Amino acid sequence: MLVQSAVTIRASVPARSVSAVEVALADTQHDVLARTTPLAAIGGLHFARLLMVPGDPDVESRAIPDSIMYLADVDESPNRHLRALSEQAGRVLDEVFSYCEDYPAAPDPAQRYTWLCAHEIVSTTNYVNTIGRGVEQIVQEAALHDWLEDYLDTHRPELSTLTPAEVHRTVRLVVESTPQMSFAIHPAPTMPVAYRVLALLQVAIVLAVLVVASPVVLVVGIPWMLALHYLEKTDWFWTQRPDAASVDRLRSQEDQFSYNPFAAVGVIKSGWLRGRTVAIVLRAIAFSVRHVLNKGSLAGVTMIHFARWVQVDDQRRVVFCSFYDGSLESYMDDFIDKLWWGLNLVFSNGVGYPRTDWLLFGGARNEQEFKDYLRCHQLGTAMSYAAYPTLTTSNIINNAEVRAGLAANLSDARASQWLARL
Amino acid sequence: MAGATGAELDDMQGLLHSAFRTLPNACFAMYTLGEAAGGRRFLSRIAGRVTSASARDVPVATQVALSATGLRAIGLPDAVVGGFSLEFQAGIAAPQRSRFLGDNLGRWTWGMPGGPRVDVLVCTYARTSEELHAEVAKVDAAAAEGGGSDAKRLETRTLSPTEPFGFLDGISDPFVPELASRAQVANPPAAQPVPLGEFVLGYRDIYGLLTQRPVLPHSVDPANLLPTVPPGTDQGNPEGGADLGRNGSYLVLRTLGQDTAGFDRYVREQASASGLDAELLAAKMVGRWRSGASLVMSPDRDRPYLADANDFGYNVDDPRGLRCPIGAHVRRANPRDSLDPSPGSAQSLAVTDRHRIMRRGRKFIDADGTAGLHFVALNANLGRQFEFVQHTWLNNPKFGDLYDDVDPLVGPRGERSVFTVPDQPLRRRFAGLPDFVTTLGGAYLFLPGLRALHYLSEGLW
Numbered sequence: 019m020l021v022q023s024a025v026t027i028r029a030s031v032p033a034r035s036v037s038a039v040e041v042a043l044a045d046t047q048h049d050v051l052a053r054t055t056p057l058a059a060i061g062g063l064h065f066a067r068l069l070m071v072p073g074d075p076d077v078e079s080r081a082i083p084d085s086i087m088y089l090a091d092v093d094e095s096p097n098r099h100l101r102a103l104s105e106q107a108g109r110v111l112d113e114v115f116s117y118c119e120d121y122p123a124a125p126d127p128a129q130r131y132t133w134l135c136a137h138e139i140v141s142t143t144n145y146v147n148t149i150g151r152g153v154e155q156i157v158q159e160a161a162l163h164d165w166l167e168d169y170l171d172t173h174r175p176e177l178s179t180l181t182p183a184e185v186h187r188t189v190r191l192v193v194e195s196t197p198q199m200s201f202a203i204h205p206a207p208t209m210p211v212a213y214r215v216l217a218l219l220q221v222a223i224v225l226a227v228l229v230v231a232s233p234v235v236l237v238v239g240i241p242w243m244l245a246l247h248y249l250e251k252t253d254w255f256w257t258q259r260p261d262a263a264s265v266d267r268l269r270s271q272e273d274q275f276s277y278n279p280f281a282a283v284g285v286i287k288s289g290w291l292r293g294r295t296v297a298i299v300l301r302a303i304a305f306s307v308r309h310v311l312n313k314g315s316l317a318g319v320t321m322i323h324f325a326r327w328v329q330v331d332d333q334r335r336v337v338f339c340s341f342y343d344g345s346l347e348s349y350m351d352d353f354i355d356k357l358w359w360g361l362n363l364v365f366s367n368g369v370g371y372p373r374t375d376w377l378l379f380g381g382a383r384n385e386q387e388f389k390d391y392l393r394c395h396q397l398g399t400a401m402s403y404a405a406y407p408t409l410t411t412s413n414i415i416n417n418a419e420v421r422a423g424l425a426a427n428l429s430d431a432r433a434s435q436w437l438a439r440l
Numbered sequence: 441m442a443g444a445t446g447a448e449l450d451d452m453q454g455l456l457h458s459a460f461r462t463l464p465n466a467c468f469a470m471y472t473l474g475e476a477a478g479g480r481r482f483l484s485r486i487a488g489r490v491t492s493a494s495a496r497d498v499p500v501a502t503q504v505a506l507s508a509t510g511l512r513a514i515g516l517p518d519a520v521v522g523g524f525s526l527e528f529q530a531g532i533a534a535p536q537r538s539r540f541l542g543d544n545l546g547r548w549t550w551g552m553p554g555g556p557r558v559d560v561l562v563c564t565y566a567r568t569s570e571e572l573h574a575e576v577a578k579v580d581a582a583a584a585e586g587g588g589s590d591a592k593r594l595e596t597r598t599l600s601p602t603e604p605f606g607f608l609d610g611i612s613d614p615f616v617p618e619l620a621s622r623a624q625v626a627n628p629p630a631a632q633p634v635p636l637g638e639f640v641l642g643y644r645d646i647y648g649l650l651t652q653r654p655v656l657p658h659s660v661d662p663a664n665l666l667p668t669v670p671p672g673t674d675q676g677n678p679e680g681g682a683d684l685g686r687n688g689s690y691l692v693l694r695t696l697g698q699d700t701a702g703f704d705r706y707v708r709e710q711a712s713a714s715g716l717d718a719e720l721l722a723a724k725m726v727g728r729w730r731s732g733a734s735l736v737m738s739p740d741r742d743r744p745y746l747a748d749a750n751d752f753g754y755n756v757d758d759p760r761g762l763r764c765p766i767g768a769h770v771r772r773a774n775p776r777d778s779l780d781p782s783p784g785s786a787q788s789l790a791v792t793d794r795h796r797i798m799r800r801g802r803k804f805i806d807a808d809g810t811a812g813l814h815f816v817a818l819n820a821n822l823g824r825q826f827e828f829v830q831h832t833w834l835n836n837p838k839f840g841d842l843y844d845d846v847d848p849l850v851g852p853r854g855e856r857s858v859f860t861v862p863d864q865p866l867r868r869r870f871a872g873l874p875d876f877v878t879t880l881g882g883a884y885l886f887l888p889g890l891r892a893l894h895y896l897s898e899g900l901w
Contacts, residue, residue: 163843171869182865257676262526269536273831276838318781345540347823348832354647355791356781385645385824386652386676412841437865438760 020152020207022064024144024326025096027088028071029137035117036070036084042113043068043086043400049110050403051274056107057403062093064153065324065341067279068114068401077285077334086114089339091324093152096138104130143304145325145340149312150209151418153405159417160409162193162202166420166440182433190424202421221309245291246377250366253287255373260393271398272346275407277323279399280349281339282392284368292367293333295377299363300327300336314415318356321349321411327364336368341402343410350389358382370394447618447636447643449494451667451687451889453503455563456640456818457493457619459610459800460501461598463565465572466802468594468693468814469579470550470883473559474587476515476899482586483514484897486562486579492890493619500575503563504893505691505885507531510559515899520684523654524886527822528690532882541827542835542852543879549592550695550881556591558883561693569597592881594695594814596802603803604698604811605722605849605876608732608747612774614638614796630751632789639798641820642667642686642889646794650674651820653685656901665895687889692797692817692826694882696850700811703849703876710870716861724861725848727768734770739763753777755784761862767845772833778840795828812880822884850877 031039046068049055057066066089073084092099103111104127111130115121120136122129169192170177177185193199228235272278286296307316316322325340342349353361362381366374372387374380382388406414416439423436449457460466473479483504491501506514508529511521521529530537533552538545545552562579566572583589603609614634617625637645641653655669661682671680707725711718719742723729729738732747736757754771755778758764764771771778774796777788800816819825833839834847837854846852848859848870859870888896 167869170866174866174868178866180865185865259522260526262529265526266530266534266536269540273540320780343838344836345828345831347828351794351824351828355794383647384675385647385649389823410838410841413838413843416841434864437867438862440867 020093020150021213022091022093022146022149022152022324023096023099024141024324025088025090025092025099026139026141026326026328027100027134027137028085028139028330029115029118029121030073030083030085031070031117032119033073033084039070039086039114039117040400042117043070046110046114047401050401055403056109058405059106060099060102062153063099063403064091064093064156064405065279066090066401066403067281067339067399068110069281069397069399071283071330071337071397074285074331074335077331078288080334082331082335086118087337088114089326091144091146091341093154097135100134100138101127101131104128104134139328139330141326141328143300143307143327145303145307145316145322146312147323147411148314148415149308150207151414155206156406156409156414156417158201159206159421160406160413162199163413163417163420163440165196165199166193170440181430182437183428183430186423186428186433186436193424202424205422205425206418217309224305242291242295243376246295247375249287249289249291250374250377253373256370257387257390258370258394259390265393268393268396268398271400275404276410277341277343277404277407278346278349279339279341279402280346281337281397281399282395283335283337283397284365284370284395285335286333286367287369296329296336296364296367297333299367300329303327303360303364314411316357317360319352321352323411336364337397338364339399341404343412346392350392354382354385354388361388365391368395447640448667448687448889449618450492451891452493452640453689453887453890454491454493454495454498454501455503455691455800455816455887456689456798458621460565462497463499463501463567464598465567465569466563466565466596466598467572467576468596468802469562469564469576469583470556470558470591470593471560471562471583471588472557472591473510473513474589476513478585478587479510479514479559480586480897480899482560482583482588483893485582485586487890487893487897489575489578490890490893499567500571501563501565502575502579503565503887505561505563505887506896507558507561507883507885509557511886511896513559514896515901516896517660517901520654520656520660520901523652523656523684525652525690525822527827528884528886532692532694532884537827541830541879543882544852547878548881551592551883552881556589558591558885560588561691561883561885594804596804596814598802602730603813604700604805605703605726606700607726607728607730609801609803610799611728611732611747612750612770613798614793616798632793634793634796638793638796638820638825639689639818641688642669642683645820650676651685652676653683653688655681655683655685658682660901661895663898663900665891665898665900667889667891684888684892684895686892688892689818689820689887690822690826691885691887692815692819692822692882693885694815695880696813696815697810697878697880698812699874699876699878702874706874706876714868714870716868721861724765724768725859727764727770735764735768753784753789755788759783762864765859765861766840767842767848767860769834769847769849772839772847773829775833775840795825795833797825797829812877818887846873848873848876 071085074082321343323341328337359378362374365371372384420439489502564575615629617633618636637643645651655677666682667686669680669683707718707722711721729742731742731744733743736752737746737749754776777784797817797819801813803813805811835851837844844856846857861868
């Protein structure tokens with residue numbers, strides 16, 4: 019069984035080294051583009067990124083230093099990934115993290131591993147497009163898809179005289195007898211029954227607790243919402259427009275592949291209520307993306323591969339990162355059209371977000387203010403690596419369906435639907 | 441000034457209302473301005489000639505638009521230019537934007553960095569070429585008198601409603617009741633109306649908001665030339681002010697060279713190799729037959745009487761693209777009901793409507809035989825409308841859950857590019873598509889309202 023995990027490393031870096039780190043980060047990205055990055059050899063790695071998170075001289079009168087973050091989405095436990103990273107991608111780690119004051123001077127894999135473990139942050143709120151679908155499966159099924167397309171191109175004359183069911187049968191026989199494709203005759207692994215039962219049980223327990231505690235939830239929730247609503251009405255709002263030069267810098271890193279990395283950082287509004295609201299909302303999201311929204315769609319938004327919210331700096335700031343398909347404009351439009359309420363829940367507790375109403379309404383629906391807010395808080399992703407940079411989430415899902423349909427015995431109608439996927 | 445609908449047609453330029461189809465001769469003249477006062481003098485000389493959206497049956501029409509460099513050249517302060525959208529400020533030929541739009545600036549003959557700067561665009565339309573040239577000569581004289589020089593001149597003549605590949609063009613423009621002709625209002629299309637604010641600044645857009653535009657402090661409009669935004673009426677400008685944007689629009693001008701011989705040759709060759717009828721293959725690429733009839737309505741052959749039959753959905757009528765391929769040009773340019781959420785629903789149509797443009801282009805055939813389209817689009821939000829359609833729909837190989845498909849007519853080709861024609865039992869794939877359309881020039885311009893144009897020519901800021 020496989021459940022993806024999210025790995026997050028964060029280490030502060032002295033202000034004097036920031037420009038040197040930026041050069042090192044650009045170098046690691048160069049390796050990705052030249053396909054020489056050692057990350058490619060690490061098994062089970064879907065996506066990885068390195069980015070600079072600027073500090074803040076004064077959040078609640080305490081300074082936050084500049085820092086480097088490494089984030090990865092992997093098919094194994096964080097510890098195993100960190101070990102593999104220490105052994106196989108030491109060059110990347112050394113090049114970037116050697117600017118951190120506590121990084122070992124002449125590190126061996128064991129020292130790197132120890133250092134990484136010391137700088138690991140646990141992120142509790144992680145979205146995975148489809149839980150349980152590993153890198154190996156995604157890459158294999160993509161190869162199957164491409165192989166089938168080529169097969170159909172070269173054999174179209176003889177195949178096009180057959181019925182859909184006959185075409186399907188013919189293709190299956192060929193796949194069976196082709197060693198590097200014969201894996202596809204067996205269905206992809208699914209989550210074991212025990213896991214699914216356990217997950218259902220968790221949902222049931224949480225629902226039961228909510229029902230039992232509903233009087234308490236109401237008694238606490240109503241004044242809570244009223245207090246938040248008061249803050250919404252009285253918080254100071256201002257419109258901030260992104261400056262052309264920084265948008266240009268961000269755009270220069272975007273639209274290189276069919277996916278894009280997004281990253282942003284925001285300061286949580288001061289006060290106990292905002293801090294607790296963020297913590298509760300993030301926990302609720304963590305629960306729903308794990309147990310409900312885990313099959314290819316985040317409440318209607320289908321183009322996200324992975325996403326995560328990480329509370330940092332003693333819960334004073336939140337870093338949001340995602341890998342999504344298409345342009346930032348289409349991503350933001352999807353947010354505004356389909357997921358406005360979800361964004362409002364979290365981001366409205368952040369400084370500078372457009373004014374919301376009752377935590378859910380307004381906010382992201384103020385199109386221009388919302389887009390300006392995202393651009394103003396966006397961070398460049400200096401290095402981003404993907405194991406499958408040309409596949410969209412819809413390609414991945416379609417490939418999985420192609421494989422799933424291959425093994426079955428299909429009627430003409432079903433075979434025709436299956437062939438429409440190719 | 442406000443009409444029954446609240447739309448101030450007499451303060452808008454006429455292109456928002458119509459493409460001046462009764463005036464077949466047109467000239468798009470672009471100028472580089474000299475010093476600021478001369479530039480403003482030029483504007484003030486031609487401002488009085490500009491045809492408004494309330495004028496009807498004029499023999500000659502003149503429209504004026506300025507680029508961001510043009511606004512700076514007449515001395516408009518940076519802070520005011522900064523009130524326009526970032527896309528407009530940077531221009532269409534900014535490096536990141538060319539990559540995003542799929543443009544190869546190496547092929548451009550105008551509008552590229554290093555070429556003559558496009559500051560002002562004057563579009564002149566006339567019934568006869570004599571009337572056209574007489575009018576253009578007056579504009580030229582005004583430009584020269586103000587110290588302006590020629591940057592580029594595009595001349596067009598439209599004698600038939602088909603574009604150079606031979607297909608009827610301009611069928612599905614968005615329906616905006618305030619801008620529609622009397623005939624359209626009497627007999628409205630089946631499509632949902634799109635709000636005026638999607639095309640004209642200063643009106644409610646599809647989110648019910650006023651799109652970003654420059655609203656100035658009253659102190660820089662001492663003569664009260666501009667429309668007023670009362671305090672508390674615009675979420676983006678809570679204090680109100682003088683509205684430089686109102687009744688204006690963003691105008692995208694692109695010269696698209698079309699290889700008509702190459703298109704015919706490719707279709708002929710591929711048709712004989714694949715056993716498809718050549719006309720059918722051409723129609724599959726476009727998504728409509730030459731007459732304009734949609735493949736959804738008429739999948740097997742051209743039925744010219746169906747050219748006006750525009751009331752169909754892609755998901756509802758043809759979800760797998762067996763009639764009109766998913767990647768066909770018109771299905772990409774306006775996917776109607778075929779995208780998330782819930783394809784086939786009103787919700788899907790509503791999401792598509794957030795990305796509509798108003799097309800006002802003219803085709804051209806040069807003396808050397810080069811043919812193509814001077815593409816003109818009007819919209820209120822370049823990023824969400826024109827650029828989105830260009831990048832996310834037309835140029836995107838992943839459009840509609842596809843893998844490596846490009847728009848077979850206009851999309852930039854990659855190594856793996858194909859065009860997929862769904863069929864039963866098996867789809868056909870066409871590879872090795874040559875470039876049929878090449879962008880040869882372009883500019884982002886602001887088509888101001890008439891009062892705004894007057895304000896710009898006065899320079900009282």
